[in-house]
Amino acid sequence: MTLRVRLLVTSLAVSVPLTLAWSIIDATSRQRNRLEQLRTAVAVDVGTDLLARCEATPPREGRPGLGGGGRVPRRVQPGGRDGRARRRLADLVTYEYFAYDEEGRASADDAPPLPRSDRALDTWWVLLTDGPSLVVSAAPSGPCTTLLARIPIRSGERRAQAQTLMVVLVSVGLAVLLSGIPLVSRLRRLEARVRASADSQYAEAVPIEGRDEIAAVAAAFNEARDAVRAQMAEARTRAEDLRRHVANTAHDVGTPLTTLQGTLAELERAGPGTPATVALIHDAMREAHYMASLLRNLSTVVALDARGEASVVTPIDLSVVVDRVVARHAAMARAHEVSLNHATPGHSVVVEGDPTLAEQLLSNLVDNAIRYNRPGGKVAVVLDIDRGGAFDLSVTDDGPGVPEEELTQLTRRWYRGDQARTRRPEGTGLGLAIAAEAAARLSMRLEFVRPGHGGFEAWLRPAVPQARADAGRSGAGGS
Amino acid sequence: MARVLIVEDDPELGRQMATSLKAAGLEADWVLTGDDVGAADAAAADLLIIDLMLPGTHGFDVLRRVRAQGSQVPVIVVSARQQADDRVRALELGADDFLAKPFWPEELLARVRARLRRPTLAAADAVQQVGAIGLDRGARTATSDGRTLDLTRVEFDLLSLLAQRTGAAVSRRWLADRVLSADRDIDDRALDVHVSRLRRKLGRAGEQLTTVWGVGYRLVERA
Numbered sequence: 001m002t003l004r005v006r007l008l009v010t011s012l013a014v015s016v017p018l019t020l021a022w023s024i025i026d027a028t029s030r031q032r033n034r035l036e037q038l039r040t041a042v043a044v045d046v047g048t049d050l051l052a053r054c055e056a057t058p059p060r061e062g063r064p065g066l067g068g069g070g071r072v073p074r075r076v077q078p079g080g081r082d083g084r085a086r087r088r089l090a091d092l093v094t095y096e097y098f099a100y101d102e103e104g105r106a107s108a109d110d111a112p113p114l115p116r117s118d119r120a121l122d123t124w125w126v127l128l129t130d131g132p133s134l135v136v137s138a139a140p141s142g143p144c145t146t147l148l149a150r151i152p153i154r155s156g157e158r159r160a161q162a163q164t165l166m167v168v169l170v171s172v173g174l175a176v177l178l179s180g181i182p183l184v185s186r187l188r189r190l191e192a193r194v195r196a197s198a199d200s201q202y203a204e205a206v207p208i209e210g211r212d213e214i215a216a217v218a219a220a221f222n223e224a225r226d227a228v229r230a231q232m233a234e235a236r237t238r239a240e241d242l243r244r245h246v247a248n249t250a251h252d253v254g255t256p257l258t259t260l261q262g263t264l265a266e267l268e269r270a271g272p273g274t275p276a277t278v279a280l281i282h283d284a285m286r287e288a289h290y291m292a293s294l295l296r297n298l299s300t301v302v303a304l305d306a307r308g309e310a311s312v313v314t315p316i317d318l319s320v321v322v323d324r325v326v327a328r329h330a331a332m333a334r335a336h337e338v339s340l341n342h343a344t345p346g347h348s349v350v351v352e353g354d355p356t357l358a359e360q361l362l363s364n365l366v367d368n369a370i371r372y373n374r375p376g377g378k379v380a381v382v383l384d385i386d387r388g389g390a391f392d393l394s395v396t397d398d399g400p401g402v403p404e405e406e407l408t409q410l411t412r413r414w415y416r417g418d419q420a421r422t423r424r425p426e427g428t429g430l431g432l433a434i435a436a437e438a439a440a441r442l443s444m445r446l447e448f449v450r451p452g453h454g455g456f457e458a459w460l461r462p463a464v465p466q467a468r469a470d471a472g473r474s475g476a477g478g479s
Numbered sequence: 480m481a482r483v484l485i486v487e488d489d490p491e492l493g494r495q496m497a498t499s500l501k502a503a504g505l506e507a508d509w510v511l512t513g514d515d516v517g518a519a520d521a522a523a524a525d526l527l528i529i530d531l532m533l534p535g536t537h538g539f540d541v542l543r544r545v546r547a548q549g550s551q552v553p554v555i556v557v558s559a560r561q562q563a564d565d566r567v568r569a570l571e572l573g574a575d576d577f578l579a580k581p582f583w584p585e586e587l588l589a590r591v592r593a594r595l596r597r598p599t600l601a602a603a604d605a606v607q608q609v610g611a612i613g614l615d616r617g618a619r620t621a622t623s624d625g626r627t628l629d630l631t632r633v634e635f636d637l638l639s640l641l642a643q644r645t646g647a648a649v650s651r652r653w654l655a656d657r658v659l660s661a662d663r664d665i666d667d668r669a670l671d672v673h674v675s676r677l678r679r680k681l682g683r684a685g686e687q688l689t690t691v692w693g694v695g696y697r698l699v700e701r702a
Binding site: 288289291292295296314320323324327328330331339341342343345346355356378379380382383384385386387396397398 | 566567570579581582583585586588589590593644647648649650652653656691692693694695
């Protein structure tokens with residue numbers, strides 16, 4: 001059902017019964033008033049010369065009844081509340097009498113049949129089709145034994161009532177249509193513009209007309225559109241970043257794989273036990289480790305881009321994480337001829353978070369410390385508990401380090417400093433960016449420092465200073 | 480000798496894993512499928528290594544079956560799948576550890592050793608011998624090559640703590656928190672002074688007390 005039809009039907013469903021009810025109430029009130037007036041008039045007539053007039057008037061002259069009956073004088077207060085009579089307009093009504101003899105025969109041809117009463121009453125009301133009537137026992141016998149007084153309902157009165165009702169209904173209907181037409185038109189325009197906006201990927205806002213409820217709907221849609229566009233833009237950015245990362249990773253894996261294959265081929269040619277063999281093996285190990293790091297970072301990026309929906313939150317023992325990451329990088333450190341040492345408090349240091357992110361975060365820091373070092377260099381991974389009971393985890397190296405002005409750029413995705421590009425032309429610049437995002441997800445603070453001895457230092461601490469690592473809890477594995 | 484049972488369908492990787500564990504002094508058996516793992520095999524092993532993507536019976540089902548038999552043998556699950564869901568599911572099914580491929584042999588070995596022996600502070604035995612250094616914690620005496628040492632309280636405590644964690648690097652802060660007063664200097668220079676004195680008093684055995692760059696110190700069995 002369209003809005004217009006709904007409005008019309010609703011208006012009619014409300015106005016018709018109301019109008020009818022009001023008409024009935026009004027008609028009933030008028031009738032009651034007339035009846036009171038009639039009763040008063042009849043009482044006055046009976047008290048004066050009604051019987052004499054009736055017997056004096058020739059009953060068969062064809063004149064209807066007693067002729068006129070008269071009008072209710074203004075000063076005669078009709079029955080009912082005075083207050084209501086005074087508030088009305090002068091309600092002058094014409095009433096008439098019909099006379100009947102002791103046999104009930106009427107003197108006028110158009111007199112209605114005389115109703116009978118079961119009880120012996122001098123005066124009683126009856127309801128005839130032409131309206132309520134008052135029957136009066138005027139004499140014991142004669143042509144005016146019984147008189148019937150009535151106020152005839154004019155045919156025009158009923159027509160007038162029906163006309164009033166029709167006028168009201170038509171007025172209501174017109175009012176609804178006239179107000180509904182522009183309303184529906186605006187709603188249809190709004191619908192068309194909303195659809196057009198959706199079809200254009202919400203590129204355009206919907207114009208707001210006026211200040212009413214329809215304008216509020218348009219404004220609400222525009223707010224929702226802004227939110228959707230922001231989410232779409234963010235999703236596009238993330239998808240693009242992920243696509244770029246996957247493409248770069250696929251590209252980056254190709255080179256070390258090729259190098260690895262070449263190294264293995266050289267190993268085959270060199271044969272066992274030659275001095276060149278160890279160096280070639282180290283080369284192969286470095287490339288293999290690099291590819292493994294790329295794969296792990298790829299998985300981590302996917303996990304981070306899932307925006308936490310798939311994040312796992314379990315107890316993480318940082319002592320175990322340190323042991324594992326150092327074990328994972330031991331071979332790579334040997335291949336780079338870098339010494340790798342570590343220390344933990346000797347008991348569990350438990351925090352809550354995704355253990356995969358924690359391992360990859362630390363792994364990327366250690367990876368960088370080894371990769372950008374020089375042969376003979378040193379890397380230290382130390383997990384301690386400070387006096388406040390909070391953990392702090394550091395990865396320190398004595399390599400060339402990073403210029404002070406580049407320290408704040410390191411966690412930007414795709415950023416690679418000049419020295420990094422020189423020493424390691426491959427590499428996506430994502431390792432530290434991933435580390436920073438993982439740290440944030442784990443509620444940790446990651447800071448980079450250029451120590452006094454040179455080199456590079458990365459610190460991990462709780463993001464909230466009062467957060468404490470639960471020390472000494474058993475059973476919390478690093479996985 | 481601890482016995483490890485490996486369930487890995489890749490022939491080359493399975494061989495490598497078994498070989499590297501044997502080279503580390505462990506007894507290692509290797510089967511290709513989960514169907515080859517009988518109840519007796521699991522019961523006889525000190526540790527299981529289960530690959531997830533196995534032909535026939537999936538690695539999760541092997542794990543589930545082992546636990547359903549009431550076995551509490553430590554289990555390390557290995558998989559090339561990187562999804563967090565697999566790790567969580569493995570741990571929920573009763574695995575003790577999850578190692579994602581690729582991994583170095585020594586990484587696997589470190590995990591195996593960790594599961595076979597919980598890493599805790601070594602019991603502070605009353606009497607301990609670390610190379611040429613002897614300790615009697617009850618009497619609070621120390622010897623070096625049989626010679627009784629005249630150590631201060633701090634020097635003895637330093638030596639005792641390092642001996643408890645023989646072979647492991649120990650951070651400066653960890654040592655300082657335990658042997659120095661709470662209002663010490665933050666840069667722990669005082670600790671270095673105490674270590675330096677201790678080394679001198681140990682004589683030749685002082686070479687067992689090594690400095691670990693960026694970390695702190697380590698006491699080894701042999702210099």
